[in-house]
Amino acid sequence: MFTGIVTAVGRIVDAQPLGHGADFGLRLTLETPPGYLDDVARGDSIALNGACMTVVRFDASKARFEVDISGESLARTSGLDRPGRVNLELALRAGDRLGGHLVSGHVDGIGSIAAITAVGESTELVVQCPLELARFVAEKGSLVVNGVSLTVNRVADGPQGCLASINLVPHTLSNTTLGELAVGARVNLEVDLIARYVERLVTAPRH
Numbered sequence: 399m400f401t402g403i404v405t406a407v408g409r410i411v412d413a414q415p416l417g418h419g420a421d422f423g424l425r426l427t428l429e430t431p432p433g434y435l436d437d438v439a440r441g442d443s444i445a446l447n448g449a450c451m452t453v454v455r456f457d458a459s460k461a462r463f464e465v466d467i468s469g470e471s472l473a474r475t476s477g478l479d480r481p482g483r484v485n486l487e488l489a490l491r492a493g494d495r496l497g498g499h500l501v502s503g504h505v506d507g508i509g510s511i512a513a514i515t516a517v518g519e520s521t522e523l524v525v526q527c528p529l530e531l532a533r534f535v536a537e538k539g540s541l542v543v544n545g546v547s548l549t550v551n552r553v554a555d556g557p558q559g560c561l562a563s564i565n566l567v568p569h570t571l572s573n574t575t576l577g578e579l580a581v582g583a584r585v586n587l588e589v590d591l592i593a594r595y596v597e598r599l600v601t602a603p604r605h
Contacts, residue, residue, distance in 0.1 A: 509584070
């Protein structure tokens with residue numbers, strides 16, 4: 399489990415195929431800030447842009463770790479198939495403060511940035527959410543964008559899904575990769591965990 403509170407920004411520095419063909423995934427090598435891996439062990443979970451991955455190898459002295467990402471995960475995420483900066487979050491431990499929202503680290507779908515507008519000292523980010531996720535997005539509810547748990551200010555429904563308006567404060571822009579996004583960029587989305595279970599309880603057949 400995670401909270402959607404990014405604990406560091408890392409960088410994918412290498413992406414090596416695990417086999418030949420679209421069914422195979424990649425071995426990713428990531429660099430982190432110094433000291434970030436001091437209490438990490440092999441097998442631990444770290445979220446990369448909101449996608450939970452398992453550490454298969456690490457070198458704390460070099461601030462590097464490796465994960466294997468499957469072909470299925472690559473097909474359902476964005477930004478994890480090539481070198482670049484990514485948001486990192488270590489898995490939640492019992493007794494930690496729940497500063498964000500309940501986040502599973504399972505990407506539900508891919509959205510895109512529809513607009514970016516300066517509003518005072520903050521930035522309004524408008525995210526186009528796909529039709530299959532629109533029903534889970536609610537005003538004042540939570541939405542995870544590239545691993546960052548955010549509060550939705552407004553929702554506008556349309557035939558292709560919905561537009562979710564989110565306010566980004568300067569701290570978020572400075573401590574995540576969201577400030578690097580441009581209009582049209584694809585982003586990983588995770589909807590509210592509780593909303594998914596409510597939807598299943600309401601729609602599942604009863605015997």
